[in-house]
Amino acid sequence: MTRRRPAPDLPPFWTLVEEHGAELLRHAGRLVGREAEDVLQEAFLRALRSYPTLTHGDHLRAWLYRVTTTTAFDHSKRAKREIPTSVPPEGAVYQPEDDGFDALIAELPEGPRTVLTMRFVEDLSYGDMAKRLDCSEVAARQRVSSAVRKLRGELT
Amino acid sequence: MKLDPSFLERLSAAAIDEGLADVVFDSVDTPIGELLVAQSASGLCRVAFEDEPKDEVLAKLARAIGPRVLVSHAETEATRDSLLAYFEGDPATFDIGIDFSLVSSEFQRKVLETLLAEVPRGETTSYGHLADATGHPRASRATGRWGGTRSRSWCRVIGSCPAAELSATTAVGRGARSSCCNSRA
Numbered sequence: 117m118t119r120r121r122p123a124p125d126l127p128p129f130w131t132l133v134e135e136h137g138a139e140l141l142r143h144a145g146r147l148v149g150r151e152a153e154d155v156l157q158e159a160f161l162r163a164l165r166s167y168p169t170l171t172h173g174d175h176l177r178a179w180l181y182r183v184t185t186t187t188a189f190d191h192s193k194r195a196k197r198e199i200p201t202s203v204p205p206e207g208a209v210y211q212p213e214d215d216g217f218d219a220l221i222a223e224l225p226e227g228p229r230t231v232l233t234m235r236f237v238e239d240l241s242y243g244d245m246a247k248r249l250d251c252s253e254v255a256a257r258q259r260v261s262s263a264v265r266k267l268r269g270e271l272t
Numbered sequence: 273m274k275l276d277p278s279f280l281e282r283l284s285a286a287a288i289d290e291g292l293a294d295v296v297f298d299s300v301d302t303p304i305g306e307l308l309v310a311q312s313a314s315g316l317c318r319v320a321f322e323d324e325p326k327d328e329v330l331a332k333l334a335r336a337i338g339p340r341v342l343v344s345h346a347e348t349e350a351t352r353d354s355l356l357a358y359f360e361g362d363p364a365t366f367d368i369g370i371d372f373s374l375v376s377s378e379f380q381r382k383v384l385e386t387l388l389a390e391v392p393r394g395e396t397t398s399y400g401h402l403a404d405a406t407g408h409p410r411a412s413r414a415t416g417r418w419g420g421t422r423s424r425s426w427c428r429v430i431g432s433c434p435a436a437e438l439s440a441t442t443a444v445g446r447g448a449r450s451s452c453c454n455s456r457a
Contacts, residue, residue, distance in 0.1 A: 128295075
């Protein structure tokens with residue numbers, strides 16, 4: 117007999133929007149510029165589609181960063197193709213356990229890939245990143261900013 | 273820095289269109305203070321006073337109904353208007369659906385449904401009569417014990433003996449708003 121996993125105690129989605137929305141908008145802005153609001157809205161809708169099926173409520177901020185990043189990537193791909201379509205966008209059926217983030221950063225050099233993973237998968241603070249990378253907190257921030265710029269280069 | 277309210281409104285509208293919102297909420301200024309109103313697809317599920325911690329109210333809604341809780345001014349408009357009309361003394365029926373998901377016991381749900389259906393505005397009843405109307409004539413004490421912990425929502429129910437009446441009055445009179453609620457109920 118399989119024991120059913122208890123439902124995780126997820127916070128109201130609104131509190132995630134309230135706490136992290138502004139920084140996610142800035143993140144989306146770094147990735148897609150003026151279309152940041154459109155991307156963030158689509159990212160939140162993707163997150164809402166899968167939110168009740170999450171198996172745990174840990175690192176939700178990092179999860180939202182990954183969803184926003186992959187949404188920006190899909191948005192840029194669609195914009196490049198410029199093919200009007202009524203088919204739901206890629207990622208409409210969003211799998212929370214595989215949000216596509218690993219595939220998205222796979223082509224980046226190891227350095228940027230590592231800091232993006234630390235920040236948006238492991239959900240480390242800049243202080244913790246600094247300790248692990250043996251650098252200052254400011255340097256850790258700069259490495260993340262640089263990695264995001266590289267990722268944006270992949271998108272455009 | 274917060275997100276622009278118009279962005280939040282668009283997000284909620286898109287989520288509701290897709291059936292992705294379990295609960296939507298907003299606040300409304302009333303003569304008894306700012307109230308938080310929350311509703312699900314089934315109807316109004318929570319009215320909270322301003323001294324109730326918003327985070328706790330929303331967390332309980334997320335656990336009981338679903339975690340996709342969003343703010344929406346447009347979607348709650350009819351509910352807010354009904355509440356304001358009620359406070360202004362509009363004799364029209366408070367005609368919005370009620371979602372009893374936060375009431376876990378079948379007995380308590382039945383008591384509330386009976387209270388709403390059979391004790392109109394301006395009328396009072398006793399715990400004994402309420403228990404009787406619910407189909408549990410021997411459960412007046414259980415009804416009173418439960419209702420006594422919810423003074424604000426029970427101001428149409430009074431004890432049927434002097435001692436119980438004193439107790440009920442004390443419960444209702446815990447705050448100015450409760451007294452106000454009692455006089456308007």
